[in-house]
Amino acid sequence: MLQNRIAALLAASLLATPLGAPLAAQDKPKDESRAEKSAERAPQIVTVRRTGTFGGQRISYAATAGEMFLKDNDGTPKAAINYYSYVKEPRDPSRPVTFLFNGGPGSGSVWLHMGAFGPKRVAIPSDGRDDGAPPYPIVDNPDSLLDVTDIVFIDPVGTGFSHALGKTDPKEYWGVTKDAKAVAQFIRLWLNDNGRWNSPKFLGGESYGTTRSAAVANELEGQYNDVGLNGIILISAILDFGAQAEVEGNDMPYVIAVPSMAAVAWYHNKVADRPASLAAFVAEARAFATGPYATALLKGVALAGEERAAVRRQLARFTGLSEEFLERTDLRPAPGRFWKELLRDRGLVVGRLDSRYTGRDRDNAGEGFDNDPSFYGIDAGYAAAINAYVRDDLGFKTDRQYVTIGSVQPWDWDLGRGEDVYYKSVAPYLGRSLRENSGLRIFVGQGYYDFATPFFGAEYALSRTGFPADRIKFEYYESGHMMYVRDEDRAKLTRDIRAFIRSR
Incomplete structure (x- = not known):
């Protein structure tokens, strides 16, 4: 049922x-x-x-x-x-x-x-x-x-x-x-x-x-x-x-996650031209998530062309993820993918409970971490x-x-x-x-x-x-x-x- x-x-x-x-x-x-x-x-x-x-x-x-x-x-x-x-x-x-x-x-x-x-x-x-x-x-x-x-x-x-x-x-x-x-x-x-x-x-x-x-x-x-x-x-x-249920067809979890992704990307120095203030960067991400990003997701398959490209560029800036990766997710990076992908180039995963924590998985492939380093820590x-x-x-x-x-x-x-x-x-x-x-x-x-x-x-x-x-x-x-x-x-x-x- x-x-x-x-x-x-x-x-x-x-x-x-x-x-x-x-x-x-x-x-x-x-x-x-x-x-x-x-x-x-x-x-x-x-x-x-x-x-x-x-x-x-x-x-x-x-x-x-x-x-x-x-x-x-x-x-x-x-x-x-x-x-x-x-x-x-x-x-x-x-x-x-x-x-x-x-x-x-x-x-x-x-x-x-x-x-x-x-x-x-x-x-x-x-x-x-x-x-x-x-x-x-x-x-x-x-x-x-x-x-x-x-x-x-x-x-x-x-x-x-x-x-x-x-x-x-x-x-x-x-x-x-x-x-x-x-x-x-x-x-x-x-x-x-x-x-x-x-x-x-x-x-x-x-x-x-x-x-x-x-x-x-x-x-x-x-x-x-x-x-x-x-x-x-x-x-x-x-x-x-x-609002936070990660089920197919519900786009709200992606909107809700973007400000957190921005904070974590900022912490791990994955933001280009990283601003000095975390709170200010989070405020920018929040405005993007509730404005252009939410509007883009609402358009679904109709989102295309330069509008899609502009949203993708901004999403990459705030999340620290590559535009190529974001396009593969259809501009909807799930949190589990983010924890694995953000520091993949360093061979690390970030924690779920507290993304300051990092850990090493058995290998560097896959979409999600083996275990949450912020819990076993x-x-x-x-x-x-x-x-x-x-x-x-x-x-x-x-x-x-x-x-x-x-x-x-x-x-x-x-x-x-x-x-x-x-x-x-x-x-x-x-x-x-x-x-x-x-x-x-x-x-x-x-x-x-x-x-x-x-x-x-x-x-x-x-x-x-x-x-x-x-x-x-x-x-x-x-x-x-x-x-x-x-x-x-x-x-x-x-x-x-x-x-x-x-x-x-």
């Missing part, structure tokens, strides 16, 4: 915070007696007291590694949601609290937790080199947001240590709306348990976590029993899957860090494997709106939230060198009819999908979000 094909394409196009490699299916527990027993036990909650300096302030805080059970209407535990909370002491119910998660779908919150906003982080190379072999330094993180907000990192079912309980099928939680309902339920329960219903509230995610943010905001604010939000933080946003360090920190420092005890990126398939893309069977976008949720909550603002952080969630895709999705532009703040970073792996951008990102939270 066409609907199934679209769902498969959406899943393939996504990417977590790190991302889209094929993953082995996660089986239901084989030991039913053990599964039954896990549903009967009490949630594990471990709290330790710590002190650190964040944003220049000395902060005492309670660090909790815990589980919360989501229950059926009859009180039967159905799922254990693991979370990590950091709450300033003495506790202040009027202080902001921020709920954060990563993407995937299928990614644990390890990336934002141990890379950007937690009180500790893993220190991996900042300049596009791979993370090598252990040990990986786990260091204090003065960039953590604890000076301006309490923080709760959430691992949805199938990620981190979170899992279905008893005979519950985890697929009950695997879908845009199913997942959002579960995360919204967790947030409501956490507010109950911690007396924080009247606190200023921020919600945020990275990659598919931005999709989740929109869907969770819809669950929290889309009914009479509202949980009002002060802000939504979108890091490396993916909201409109239809960071994964081991984060996996080691979250396990060492949570198990040894915080003292959370479990024999489960921490799932950094896992399989949560099949993922149900149904948004519960009959009209969007063939076009998936959660952006309208955010537009409605902004229109119906005058105190809500949105922060969007995008890396210039990110092809997993290109920055122009976020701009496009959030500039449609019904979005009050004055309450959407964009910031840009000279790195990729996980901009915080670059030291300068981690500092800038946290400064930007600090300012966003303080300006509520």
Whole structure:
């Protein structure tokens, strides 16, 4: 069916915070007696007291590694949601609290937790080199947001240590709306348990976590029993899957990709007469993509002669690809081809998540890279860090494997709106939230060198009819999908979000 094909394409196009490699299916527990027993036990909650300096302030805080059970209407535990909370002491119910998660779908919150906003982080190379072999330094993180907000990192079912309980099928939680309902339920329960219903509230995610943010905001604010939000933080946003679906006949992905291609070509010195300013060159590319290039693609096979030649010359200038190659692609260079072709003359490929990273494939032929050098350059360090920190420092005890990126398939893309069977976008949720909550603002952080969630895709999705532009703040970073792996951008990102939270 066409609907199934679209769902498969959406899943393939996504990417977590790190991302889209094929993953082995996660089986239901084989030991039913053990599964039954896990549903009967009490949630594990471990709290330790710590002190650190964040944003220049000395902060005492309670660090909790815990589980919360989501229950059926009859009180039967159905799922254990693991979370990590950091709450300033003495506790202040009027202080902001921020709920954060990563993407995937299928990614644990390890990336934002141990890379950007937690009180500790893993220190991996900042300049596009791979993370090598252990040990990986786990260091204090003065960039953590604890000076301006309490923080709760959430691992949805199938990620981190979170899992279905008893005979519950985890697929009950695997879908845009199913997942959002579960995360919204967790947030409501956490507010109950911690007396924080009247606190200023921020919600945020990275990659598919931005999709989740929109869907969770819809669950929290889309009914009479509202949980009002002060802000939504979108890091490396993916909201409109239809516009970015690389399917035959859809030309929007090529338009969306050109500004990112220009940024990467600029970075790798593949631009003739390279301008000094990256931002200025990107602005030129954006104007070309939405003007002459979009017009040219709209003309389809009617594009010919000098008009075609002029567009081809400009496209070559912005992408760093030869006119001959672009003509062979019919002026539609797919991102996968770009990663392989841009530095082919150097025997290198560029990364998908962060195109500052380069790698060498088995050979220099072919249309796509063997593997994403910007993912295998960071994964081991984060996996080691979250396990060492949570198990040894915080003292959370479990024999489960921490799932950094896992399989949560099949993922149900149904948004519960009959009209969007063939076009998936959660952006309208955010537009409605902004229109119906005058105190809500949105922060969007995008890396210039990110092809997993290109920055122009976020701009496009959030500039449609019904979005009050004055309450959407964009910031840009000279790195990729996980901009915080670059030291300068981690500092800038946290400064930007600090300012966003303080300006509520």
